[in-house]
Amino acid sequence: MKKILPIIVFVIVAAAALFFVFKPKGTTGPTGSTGTQISSNTGTDNLSGPTPQANPASDDEAGSSEDLEGEDVMAEEVKSATEIYSSADQALEAVKKAAADYDDLVLEQFTRPGPECTWCDSFYASIKDLLLSSETSQEAKGYYAELLAVSGKVDNISTLIDAIKNSKNSQESDIFAEAIELATGGDDVVRFLGTQMESTNEIIQEASIAAVTNQGTRLAAELLYNQTQKAGDPDGYYSRGIGLGEFIPEPDAMPYLQELVKKQDQYSPLAVKALINSGTDGLRLVIDEVASIKNPEVRKKLLAGAEEHISYDEATQSYLDSVSKNKNIPEDVAEFAKKRFEEGEASLEEDGGEALNMSIDPSLEEGDAADKDQE
The missing domain is CATH 1.25.40 (Serine Threonine Protein Phosphatase 5, Tetratricopeptide repeat)
Incomplete structure (x- = not known):
């Protein structure tokens, strides 16, 4: 019996060794319902396996990155x-x-x-x-x-x-x-x-x-004015949507246009429009010049149709508001500024309302309507 005992122990040890050597790898851990191995190992083992599928969050981040890169490319100078x-x-x-x-x-x-x-x-x-x-x-x-x-x-x-x-x-x-x-x-x-x-x-x-x-250059302004003079037409092609009245001046052309306004002739209203086309700075030059004129009829002629060339923004509104309250300028000029200010407020409010409406999701409005019906 003593001789047989070592043999039995040897057989048991050998069997155990064989079991661990030939045991299937798929049975080394718990499995999910589909039989796929669930592993908590996030170490280097994954580097040798297939590339894991990106989750939705990663896709969104990649998409955002691509969008930003696209915007950067567009922003680059051609x-x-x-x-x-x-x-x-x-x-x-x-x-x-x-x-x-x-x-x-x-x-x-x-x-x-x-x-x-x-x-x-x-x-x-x-x-x-x-x-x-x-x-x-x-x-x-x-x-x-x-x-x-x-x-x-x-x-x-x-x-x-x-x-x-x-x-x-x-x-x-x-x-x-x-x-x-x-x-x-x-x-x-x-x-x-x-x-x-x-x-x-x-x-x-x-x-x-x-x-x-x-x-937009001074040379261009000079040529347009000279051509208008030669034609002898105060309209200066304005009714066709071109000419001095539709001119958007660069800074170097502004002083020349100021001189044309000071002439107070039949072509000066075109220079007024051109100055205002440049924005708040041009509007300021026009108001300063017109406010210095004593003849109300001349002021009226110079500002005729000028309102159509004002681009309303925060800076322009602030300036118009200050002019409308200025007691040291002719009343008709202050009134002109007041009306333009009111038009600007209405325009900006309308634009803001349109922007707000565009930002509202129609599905939300439908949902609100459905909730009201249920009530």
């Missing part, structure tokens, strides 16, 4: 074509594709490329060929015309002027004219457009006046 394309052929291929979708981003890339563009002359020559080709669609012609207009080059804008003169139908003329209205450039471009304001071709004349109106 690169010039010379930074993106290395040859005329490469640029032309990109523009042809962009024309199909009227891609504004590509148009921005080609806005006034600098003198460092060594391939621009060849590129623009190809664009002009496409513009004048009978095989080019009207939509594409509009795109190519706008690209030439924003180039900042007199030669390219001159091509559009000639295209209007030689166009075979009014649709093409309108396409080229609309592009000219968007023209940008330095003083050389403004001066060239100024010469076209005297054109006997009404389409060219109106497009050129509109283009100069959009410039």
Whole structure:
């Protein structure tokens, strides 16, 4: 019996060892209802396994991150074509594709490329060929015309002027004219457009006046005023939505417009409107000048229609309120300010109400209505 006992112990120990060596791994812990192992181990074991599926919260965070990155990209300044394309052929291929979708981003890339563009002359020559080709669609012609207009080059804008003169139908003329209205450039471009304001071709004349109106510089203001004087028309193309009265001045043009207001002639009301177009600072200059005039009829003529050019905001409202309460200025000027202040309050209140309505979830309103019905 003593001899057999060691053998029995040995057999038991061996059996136990075999059991632990060959035991299935799937049985090493508790399992869920589907039989999947539930493990609390969050250590390095997971690194060798499949990538865990992202939970909804992680997806939302990733989406928010992507949105923010998209906004950052949009906020970045658009690169010039010379930074993106290395040859005329490469640029032309990109523009042809962009024309199909009227891609504004590509148009921005080609806005006034600098003198460092060594391939621009060849590129623009190809664009002009496409513009004048009978095989080019009207939509594409509009795109190519706008690209030439924003180039900042007199030669390219001159091509559009000639295209209007030689166009075979009014649709093409309108396409080229609309592009000219968007023209940008330095003083050389403004001066060239100024010469076209005297054109006997009404389409060219109106497009050129509109283009100069959009410039904002002192030179542009001078050209618009001189053209208005030559035409002898106090309206100054205002009824067409262009001209000095629709001009939005840059700071360097403000003193010149002040001088025009001081002239107190038949064209001065246009300068008043132009100053007010610039915002609160321009409005302040107008009020100061008009308040210093002793003749009430002159004050009335200068301010006629000026209210349509006031942009209401907090700064403007504050200024109008102070003017309306000023006892040291003519009563009619204070009354003008008071009415504009009241209009501004109504306008801002209306805008605020619309914004509030837009922010309300319609489903909430429906829920409230349902609750009331149940009551």
